[in-house]
Amino acid sequence: MHALILGAAGMIGRRLTDALAQSGSLGGQALDALTLVDVVTPAVPDALAGRVTAQAADLSGTGAAETAIAGRPDVIFHLAAVVSGEAEADFEKGYRINLDSTRLLFEAIRQAHLAEGYRPRVVFTSSLAVFGAPLPPVIGDDMILTPASSYGTQKAMGELLLSDYTRRGFLDGIGLRLPTICVRPGKPNKAASGFFSGIIREPLAGQEAVLPVPDTVRHWFASPRAATDFLVHAAGIDLAPLGQRRNLTMPGVSATVAEEIEALRRVAGERAVALIRREPDPAILRIIETWPEAFATERALGLGFRADPSFDAIVALHIAETGAGPA
Amino acid sequence: MHALILGAAGMIGRRLTDALAQSGSLGGQALDALTLVDVVTPAVPDALAGRVTAQAADLSGTGAAETAIAGRPDVIFHLAAVVSGEAEADFEKGYRINLDSTRLLFEAIRQAHLAEGYRPRVVFTSSLAVFGAPLPPVIGDDMILTPASSYGTQKAMGELLLSDYTRRGFLDGIGLRLPTICVRPGKPNKAASGFFSGIIREPLAGQEAVLPVPDTVRHWFASPRAATDFLVHAAGIDLAPLGQRRNLTMPGVSATVAEEIEALRRVAGERAVALIRREPDPAILRIIETWPEAFATERALGLGFRADPSFDAIVALHIAETGAGPA
Numbered sequence: 001m002h003a004l005i006l007g008a009a010g011m012i013g014r015r016l017t018d019a020l021a022q023s024g025s026l027g028g029q030a031l032d033a034l035t036l037v038d039v040v041t042p043a044v045p046d047a048l049a050g051r052v053t054a055q056a057a058d059l060s061g062t063g064a065a066e067t068a069i070a071g072r073p074d075v076i077f078h079l080a081a082v083v084s085g086e087a088e089a090d091f092e093k094g095y096r097i098n099l100d101s102t103r104l105l106f107e108a109i110r111q112a113h114l115a116e117g118y119r120p121r122v123v124f125t126s127s128l129a130v131f132g133a134p135l136p137p138v139i140g141d142d143m144i145l146t147p148a149s150s151y152g153t154q155k156a157m158g159e160l161l162l163s164d165y166t167r168r169g170f171l172d173g174i175g176l177r178l179p180t181i182c183v184r185p186g187k188p189n190k191a192a193s194g195f196f197s198g199i200i201r202e203p204l205a206g207q208e209a210v211l212p213v214p215d216t217v218r219h220w221f222a223s224p225r226a227a228t229d230f231l232v233h234a235a236g237i238d239l240a241p242l243g244q245r246r247n248l249t250m251p252g253v254s255a256t257v258a259e260e261i262e263a264l265r266r267v268a269g270e271r272a273v274a275l276i277r278r279e280p281d282p283a284i285l286r287i288i289e290t291w292p293e294a295f296a297t298e299r300a301l302g303l304g305f306r307a308d309p310s311f312d313a314i315v316a317l318h319i320a321e322t323g324a325g326p327a
Numbered sequence: 328m329h330a331l332i333l334g335a336a337g338m339i340g341r342r343l344t345d346a347l348a349q350s351g352s353l354g355g356q357a358l359d360a361l362t363l364v365d366v367v368t369p370a371v372p373d374a375l376a377g378r379v380t381a382q383a384a385d386l387s388g389t390g391a392a393e394t395a396i397a398g399r400p401d402v403i404f405h406l407a408a409v410v411s412g413e414a415e416a417d418f419e420k421g422y423r424i425n426l427d428s429t430r431l432l433f434e435a436i437r438q439a440h441l442a443e444g445y446r447p448r449v450v451f452t453s454s455l456a457v458f459g460a461p462l463p464p465v466i467g468d469d470m471i472l473t474p475a476s477s478y479g480t481q482k483a484m485g486e487l488l489l490s491d492y493t494r495r496g497f498l499d500g501i502g503l504r505l506p507t508i509c510v511r512p513g514k515p516n517k518a519a520s521g522f523f524s525g526i527i528r529e530p531l532a533g534q535e536a537v538l539p540v541p542d543t544v545r546h547w548f549a550s551p552r553a554a555t556d557f558l559v560h561a562a563g564i565d566l567a568p569l570g571q572r573r574n575l576t577m578p579g580v581s582a583t584v585a586e587e588i589e590a591l592r593r594v595a596g597e598r599a600v601a602l603i604r605r606e607p608d609p610a611i612l613r614i615i616e617t618w619p620e621a622f623a624t625e626r627a628l629g630l631g632f633r634a635d636p637s638f639d640a641i642v643a644l645h646i647a648e649t650g651a652g653p654a
Contacts, residue, residue, distance in 0.1 A: 091437075091495065110418075132571060132572075141471075142469075142470060142471045143469060143471055144468075144469045144470055144471050144472065145471065145472065145487075146490065146571065146572050147487070147490070147491070148494070148571055150491055150495070153487050153488070153490065153491040156487050157484045157487050157488075160472075160474070160480050160483050160484050160487075161480070161484075163473065163474070163480065164474070164477055164480040167475070168418065168477070244459060244473065244475055245459075245473050
């Protein structure tokens with residue numbers, strides 16, 4: 001079993017790399033080789049050192065996709081993307097990286113398919129950003145994709161390509177719309193969604209966090225571990241039950257900001273909660289109000305994808321993984 | 328008012344050209360100039376001869392989109408496409424013409440927007456092929472697009488691009504998912520949907536028609552005139568009520584094959600109906616069974632788009648336009 005991770009240096013890519021290195025297998029088979037690609041050379045995990053190739057590459061460049069798949073990986077995790085804010089700020093870069101690179105990858109696979117019958121499993125990470133307001137309170141698997149960002153547009157187009165290349169037999173694709181990752185490790189960033197993690201992460205580290213929206217705001221979450229588990233699960237399962245619909249919203253935990261704060265209070269007490277500073281930001285609220293609140297993810301559940309059990313469990317996982325916690 | 332028709336030599340393009348030439352106006356303004364583009368040089372209508380430019384161009388070629396919009400048309404009708412069967416048979420050509428040409432057009436408009444604030448109305452023809460089985464009996468405006476063909480995939484990707492370029496302010500787009508055109512003029516063709524028109528058109532001309540599916544098959548129809556009216560209407564209306572959702576399923580007539588045949592019987596009698604030869608074709612039935620049967624098109628109706636009143640009216644229109652009819 002040879003796996004390729006495109007976007008291996010990102011937050012999810014690094015966790016996926018570690019998860020594969022620790023298990024040493026994928027889809028019930030021994031992992032003989034792992035190829036890691038990103039715009040910067042990804043770190044090589046110790047456990048698999050002898051079997052890992054790490055490459056720095058711009059996947060929108062000529063021949064880059066062909067080079068990435070030269071070893072004919074059995075499973076390709078395609079996580080490489082520029083994020084929402086960057087795709088919005090730099091229109092051309094967003095389309096080049098998020099759309100063109102995806103198409104170049106699928107085209108390289110198609111050419112190898114035509115030449116030698118190559119047909120890898122491709123696990124593509126899509127996003128909740130494919131959905132745009134107006135949205136129902138609970139979004140079903142049949143909801144139209146009307147992205148309100150260029151990033152969401154590029155991901156929705158990637159989903160369509162994935163389905164068509166799968167239908168034509170060139171690859172065996174599955175697209176996962178990942179929930180918003182929470183608790184996202186690391187420092188506060190400028191993403192509009194940053195506070196969802198910040199109001200847990202910062203108080204647990206004894207630091208102040210800014211909350212720019214009302215407590216009633218509801219959203220859809222998965223822990224970094226759940227997101228990684230989704231990718232690993234997607235690589236190994238039989239996709240025949242999906243038919244031609246190869247893109248799935250992943251299960252998550254639907255929680256309000258108030259429920260997040262209660263979970264924080266239960267584990268870290270009033271002192272932690274007191275570190276959350278309410279600073280309403282109408283601009284952020286306007287963005288967040290158009291986001292999905294909850295999903296009915298029957299198709300993904302039917303294939304065995306499982307959400308975190310609760311927001312408490314998401315917080316507990318963050319504490320266990322980072323050592324953060326009440327002093 | 329300057330209008331550009333891309334795909335002006337096709338069946339709908341020619342009708343749209345004639346409709347504009349006859350009215351001499353568009354969106355309540357006098358039509359000063361009309362530019363017609365297709366892979367073959369489109370015919371120039373007499374009524375507008377002095378104001379028409381006709382060009383032969385492959386819109387996927389370098390600079391072709393820039394040339395097509397050089398006159399900065401106020402309204403661009405983008406009908407150019409290779410059809411479903413050809414896009415399925417020639418994968419690369421389908422993506423080149425149906426996806427790349429659309430993107431090149433939108434990019435040419437964006438560059439002109441950035442340089443000089445150009446922002447035309449773009450009327451894009453999409454297709455029911457963006458929908459794929461399993462489908463509910465009546466499809467609402469929120470139904471997910473899961474195309475079961477490369478053509479449908481390319482149209483769905485065009486819809487997403489149209490929305491994003493509109494959202495970013497580069498153009499003012501509206502996408503119309505046209506019903507299956509019936510009665511389609513001309514000779515029988517090899518399209519899987521050909522019999523829907525054939526069982527009306529051929530008997531009215533005193534010729535035999537083959538019916539490859541059961542009488543219970545239901546589908547969604549518009550006359551050629553209704554389709555042309557949709558395009559003209561889309562060019563002139565205020566699109567603000569659409570918000571960011573710029574793609575609409577057009578109203579149609581939902582009719583079964585049995586209802587088609589009854590309409591034929593009413594106008595042309597038993598002798599015409601006797602010319603329909605039932606010749607079940609499981610391959611065609613398998614394709615047709617995955618097609619949509621009916622839609623609830625509230626959003627389009629709210630904007631003033633109107634379907635043909637009945638299948639009888641569709642047949643009557645065909646007779647009036649072609650002179651076909653009971654001997």
